[in-house]
Amino acid sequence: MIKAGIIGASGYTGGELLRLLVSHPDVRLELATSRSLAGKPVASTHRHLEGFLDLKYENPGLEEIRERCDVVFVAVPHGTAMNYVPELLDGNTKVIDLSADYRLDIPVFEKIYGIKHSDPRNAVYGLVELHPEAAKEDFVANPGCFPTGATLAAAPLAAAGLIDIAVFDSKTGISGAGISPTETSHYPNLAENIVPYKLTAHRHRAEVVQELTRLDGKLRNINFTPHVIPSIRGIFTTAHLFTKETLSTEDIRGIYEEFYRDKPFVRLPGGVPSLTAVRGSNFCDIGFEADKENNRVVVLSAIDNLVKGASGQAIQNMNLMFGLGETRGLWLPAAAP
Numbered sequence: 001m002i003k004a005g006i007i008g009a010s011g012y013t014g015g016e017l018l019r020l021l022v023s024h025p026d027v028r029l030e031l032a033t034s035r036s037l038a039g040k041p042v043a044s045t046h047r048h049l050e051g052f053l054d055l056k057y058e059n060p061g062l063e064e065i066r067e068r069c070d071v072v073f074v075a076v077p078h079g080t081a082m083n084y085v086p087e088l089l090d091g092n093t094k095v096i097d098l099s100a101d102y103r104l105d106i107p108v109f110e111k112i113y114g115i116k117h118s119d120p121r122n123a124v125y126g127l128v129e130l131h132p133e134a135a136k137e138d139f140v141a142n143p144g145c146f147p148t149g150a151t152l153a154a155a156p157l158a159a160a161g162l163i164d165i166a167v168f169d170s171k172t173g174i175s176g177a178g179i180s181p182t183e184t185s186h187y188p189n190l191a192e193n194i195v196p197y198k199l200t201a202h203r204h205r206a207e208v209v210q211e212l213t214r215l216d217g218k219l220r221n222i223n224f225t226p227h228v229i230p231s232i233r234g235i236f237t238t239a240h241l242f243t244k245e246t247l248s249t250e251d252i253r254g255i256y257e258e259f260y261r262d263k264p265f266v267r268l269p270g271g272v273p274s275l276t277a278v279r280g281s282n283f284c285d286i287g288f289e290a291d292k293e294n295n296r297v298v299v300l301s302a303i304d305n306l307v308k309g310a311s312g313q314a315i316q317n318m319n320l321m322f323g324l325g326e327t328r329g330l331w332l333p334a335a336a337p
């Protein structure tokens with residue numbers, strides 16, 4: 001059994017890691033850390049786990065965490081994960097970081113986040129569908145939630161060198177903002193509302209640019225605008241991809257089917273994808289339609305931000321890093337109505 005630990009287990013992605021790992025056939029949950037809740041039962045705050053685990057939150061030193069765990073998921077805010085990762089990697093423990101600290105080249109990270117990086121190491125970007133080499137690593141940077149949905153929506157056309165301009169319009173549920181309440185998450189501000197933010201310069205744009213330009217070095221014009229919607233989970237992305245050639249919907253289907261062949265968590269169900277069809281699952285559902293008149297392809301993607309956008313994708317990475325089947329413990333349908 002793989003002994004797994006979670007740093008930052010009291011948060012939303014921590015809770016989702018616990019939910020998925022508690023029934024993973026090859027994992028034993030060894031450790032859930034919290035600075036503020038040490039000594040309290042994990043199920044006293046993650047109420048959905050009542051009856052599933054006896055763990056109590058702990059707050060041990062990094063050396064002890066390393067000794068007790070074969071894998072550690074770091075689920076703390078960006079700018080703080082880099083305080084944990086170097087010492088965790090100072091042994092045989094594998095580490096998957098859910099924060100943004102190791103997703104970008106360091107100069108790009110420092111510019112976008114305004115944070116001085118304290119650790120010079122690089123990590124593989126763990127978007128498994130594009131980076132199978134992550135399986136060979138002991139340390140993986142788990143992708144951002146918006147970039148997962150946006151990059152998967154555009155990757156096949158980028159890899160074919162067909163995109164001229166990419167415009168991503170994404171809508172997220174509020175759990176993307178983490179467990180601490182904010183003005184935006186206050187019920188009267190969000191219910192019956194839609195809140196666009198960081199209209200032209202959201203920090204996740206850099207991840208989408210990094211990944212799409214890896215696929216097509218000539219692609220320059222990449223735009224991203226996020227919105228918060230009054231739902232708890234899910235990211236729905238509408239990508240307007242202006243193409244260099246006129247494509248038909250059938251052309252696009254051929255390109256996407258070929259690109260995502262043997263990628264179990266990307267589905268092309270036909271028609272318009274739905275957040276409810278992926279909620280609680282590790283799937284990314286993609287739909288598309290050609291607008292021949294304007295050389296535009298509209299691609300739609302739906303993910304659960306806490307699963308494919310964070311904790312599920314982290315477990316997908318863990319499975320591959322330990323030589324397990326990619327879908328192990330993750331082959332679950334959505335909690336649709």
Ligand SMILES: NC(=O)C1=CN([C@@H]2O[C@H](COP(=O)(O)OP(=O)(O)OC[C@H]3O[C@@H](n4cnc5c(N)ncnc54)[C@H](OP(=O)(O)O)[C@@H]3O)[C@@H](O)[C@H]2O)C=CC1
Pocket residue numbers: 007008009010011012013014033034035036037074075076077078080098099100143144145175176177178179180305306309310
């Ligand atoms: N929510 C989402 O949809 C996604 C989140 N992520 C990333 O995953 C990471 C975790 O996100 P999320 O679970 O939403 O965050 P939360 O705010 O819900 O939880 C983070 C937890 O980390 C602990 N923490 C906070 N500050 C520090 C610190 N300075 N040092 C150590 N521990 C700290 C807190 O626990 P305590 O105070 O009990 O110690 C807190 O419960 C973040 O980097 C986030 O950006 C990535 C993809 C999607």
Ligand SMILES: CC(=O)N[C@@H](CCC(=O)OP(=O)(O)O)C(=O)O
Pocket residue numbers: 098099100143144145146172173174175176177178226228
């Ligand atoms: C609604 C909301 O605030 N979402 C967050 C993104 C979610 C997140 O956790 O970002 P990472 O994937 O980089 O960790 C934001 O816009 O900053």
